[in-house]
Amino acid sequence: MNKSLCCDVVEVHPQIVEKLKKEMPEHQQYQNLSELFKMFADPTRLKILSLLFQKELCVCDIAEVLHMTHSAVSHQLSVLRQNRIIKNRREGKNIFYSLDDEHIQMIYNAGIEHISE
């Protein structure tokens, strides 16, 4: 009788907990959001993005600037592209990569602001 929902005896915020439970968006939305942020959660990808903020570039440009193998760069570009962070266009033997939209730089900048506060 009147078994509490939290902390075994008394809920700390019973009405708030109920409200939050009801208003909670679907798991899928959090999943999608986490996958977006995952793209920013690696120093190599951040470096690549920060380069693409300045100019569209091909694999070999990026590999050269970052002192990385072409393969490693290509894999990361592939991941970024599959997640709609960047897009590409072919020009002869080269494939040029660039940002997919401006939100990407907004998110990046918001992060920069935080760490340099």
Added chain:
Amino acid sequence: MNKSLCCDVVEVHPQIVEKLKKEMPEHQQYQNLSELFKMFADPTRLKILSLLFQKELCVCDIAEVLHMTHSAVSHQLSVLRQNRIIKNRREGKNIFYSLDDEHIQMIYNAGIEHISE
């Protein structure tokens, strides 16, 4: 002689590549930034943050809303706190968690905007 720096024969963007190399911030900065974004790169942590946007909460509140064990919640809160995403205050037996600053919500919202475009 005149050995190219990129693509074995001709750099695609030789002057740009040199410029980018010189202006590249230190690895540590990208490392720090990636660690910030890592905090947002997990659905559970995003859920916790979205709850804390609304109200300061204790472990048991969060565990109840998310149907998670207290231990799992506590571990995530600990990670978030070590990374200065959230702070806490004790009130008797309870420890209340809340956001450390407003940048956090800015980053979160920038992400939400992107995925709902």
Added chain:
DNA sequence: ATAATATATGAACAGATGTTCATATATTAT
């Protein structure tokens, strides 16, 4: 067609990550 170049891709591996379980610490009530 053949060779050279630019990029992509699959498999494998090491290292990181999130949860669970068991246990410890801290606060409060008895």
Added chain:
DNA sequence: ATAATATATGAACATCTGTTCATATATTAT
């Protein structure tokens, strides 16, 4: 002091992640 409660923490484990290596594909030049 003892018991009960809220939270923290260490170890273990399975899963995920990023790079490397080897190889494949696509484009261009010969």
